[in-house]
Amino acid sequence: MSDEVRDRFEIPKEMRSMAEASLEQARNAFEKFVAAAQTAAGSIEERNATVRAGVKDVGSKAMAYAEKNVQGSLDHAQSLLKAKDLPEVMRLHSEYVQAQMRALAEQASEMGQVVGKAAMDAARPKA
Numbered sequence: 452m453s454d455e456v457r458d459r460f461e462i463p464k465e466m467r468s469m470a471e472a473s474l475e476q477a478r479n480a481f482e483k484f485v486a487a488a489q490t491a492a493g494s495i496e497e498r499n500a501t502v503r504a505g506v507k508d509v510g511s512k513a514m515a516y517a518e519k520n521v522q523g524s525l526d527h528a529q530s531l532l533k534a535k536d537l538p539e540v541m542r543l544h545s546e547y548v549q550a551q552m553r554a555l556a557e558q559a560s561e562m563g564q565v566v567g568k569a570a571m572d573a574a575r576p577k578a
Contacts, residue, residue: 498573505569512565516558
């Protein structure tokens with residue numbers, strides 16, 4: 452190829468410098484993007500772990516309440532079987548209902564606190 456033809460198709464130095472600078476800027480921008488994506492992914496993993504822990508606490512508390520309530524119902528049924536007459540059945544049932552209402556109110560309050568804590572932990576920004 453002659454020098455004249457090569458000179459005609461040669462990329463000017465200024466354009467080559469601009470292209471190299473643009474490529475370097477693109478490379479830097481991409482590296483920053485990847486770093487930010489990795490940071491976000493790590494944050495999401497941490498947040499998911501926090502949410503899973505909160506859900507586990509809520510589930511554990513719910514299971515404990517269910518066990519307690521079922522045991523209370525079984526105990527109540529047992530006491531009804533031992534009742535001597537209808538007035539005693541009515542008294543036992545009234546006491547059971549009152550105790551259950553107190554227990555359910557307490558359980559609802561505690562569950563609200565557990566759920567609230569789990570929500571706060573999940574929403575808390577990570578340092």
